[in-house]
Amino acid sequence: MTAAIPAQAPAGDPQSAAPTAVPLLEVSGLTKHFPIGGGLLRRKAGAVQAVDDVSFSVGAGESFGLVGESGCGKSTTGRLVARLLEPSGGTIRYDGRDITHASRRQLAPLRSQIQVVFQDPYSSLNPRHTVGTIISGPMKVNGIDPPGGHRKRVQELLEIVGLNPEHYNRFPHEFSGGQRQRIGIARALAVEPRLVVADEPVSALDVSIQAQVVNLLKELQRDLGIAFVFIAHDLAVVRHFCERVAVMYLGKVVEVADRASLYTNPHHPYTHALLSAVPGERGADGARRPRVRLTGDLPSPANPPSGCRFRTRCPKAQAVCAEQEPPLVRLGAAPAPDVACHFPAPPDPTAAAGPVAAVPAGAAAP
Known part of the structure; x- marks a missing residue:
């Protein structure tokens, strides 16, 4: 039976589930669509x-x-935030300043304040330059x-990142992968x-070097x-490093929560599936999470499903999921998580069926 959609408080604004202090970085409605060419005439055939x-x-x-998962838009989001890519829509505010469509000249004073550590320690360093030239550049x-x-x-x-200061004149090929990442x-x-x-930053490294x-x-x-936007597919690493x-x-954010809430009591079915795949991960009751195996293939970002994008693989999907896209909403008073699901609930078989009503920020939790 399809339950009625409850009145919900929008949580897509940058203040949602965020610290009370003024944020250093605010991202709102950020969008990036890459056009698909259409043959010899180079007409746009989609995006x-x-x-x-x-x-x-x-x-x-x-x-x-x-x-x-790989291909979900994490790295593209990071490059948009650093303004290495031009957004198709939305806004990016850094320290209260709108930098969404700032020119190269306008961005120049901010480049030193926003830096990137790239994924591949082998291709992100110029092999023709010494370590001294790379870092001093x-x-x-x-x-x-x-x-x-x-x-x-x-x-x-070099000493701060655990390398020998005397290696100033060495070239990247003289270092291991972990050492190269430290140089980056x-x-x-x-x-x-x-x-x-x-x-x-650690996906290309051995486990011991990752730590x-x-x-x-x-x-x-x-x-x-330093503030970090830490992009990863390894949830164990993220749990160790990230606060939220x-x-x-x-391409969509389906859940935002603080570390303790997300790992002990996830609300979105996709989050539950991800956590169930982490070896040794346990729920709030200390029991080992039952393995959730997603069926079907990951849809193409060029032709995403209608309504909820996760519905084609979701065990809780109903008719409303294909008809309406669920907004990202806060499920209670702060610091309750923000979830984009018509039927958000903890993975607890004793929980009541049906959608969980959301309340505006600052209101009493239901």
Whole structure:
């Protein structure tokens, strides 16, 4: 039986489930569609909806995670936030300033404040340049002249990320993958950023090296007060590093919650499926989560399903899911999670059937 859609409080605004302080980064309705060419005449034959109406915020010094399957739009979102890609729609505000469509000249003063750690430590470093040149380059481009000169500062950064300062003149091919990623982190830190977009910074590394790099980032966040947008598909890594987490599916954010709530009591069926695949992950009652196996293939972002994009693989889908797209709403008073589902509920077989009513922010929870 299809239950009626309850009156819901919109949670797509950047303040939703965010810290009370003014956010350093505010993303609202962010969209990126890549056009698909149509043969010899190069007419537009459609678009890949890589990111569609994504909203979240990140406070100063906060670590915010973006998780989901490969192809869900995580990395594209990160590149949009760093303004390495031009958005198709929505707004990006950094420190209260709208940078959505800022020109290269307007972005120049902000480049030193927003840095990126790229996923591949092998292709993100120029093999023809020495480590000293790679790390000092951003400082020279941004007109930063540190006390003691660039060489001294580079050696200090190498020591901060756990590398030998005497390796200043070595080339990238002389380092391992984990060491190269540390060089990429040192390059990002060279301009003393306030926000770092870490795009799957440990996915290409061995497990033991992953732990070292994640712990390094955590120390840097604590010591330097850097805010992180941490992109990953490994939920165990995200749990260790991030304070709040947004789950993405096929270009959409389906759930946003603080770490404790998301991992112990997920509300969206897709979040439940992701967590059930994490070895050793347990629910709020301490019991091992039952494995949820999603049926069907991941739909194409060029032709997403009507209504809820997850409905073709969702065990809870009903007719309304195909007819209406569920908005991202807050399920109670803050810090309750924001969920985009017509039938959000904890994965508890004893829970009452039917949709959970949402209440406006600041109201008493039902």
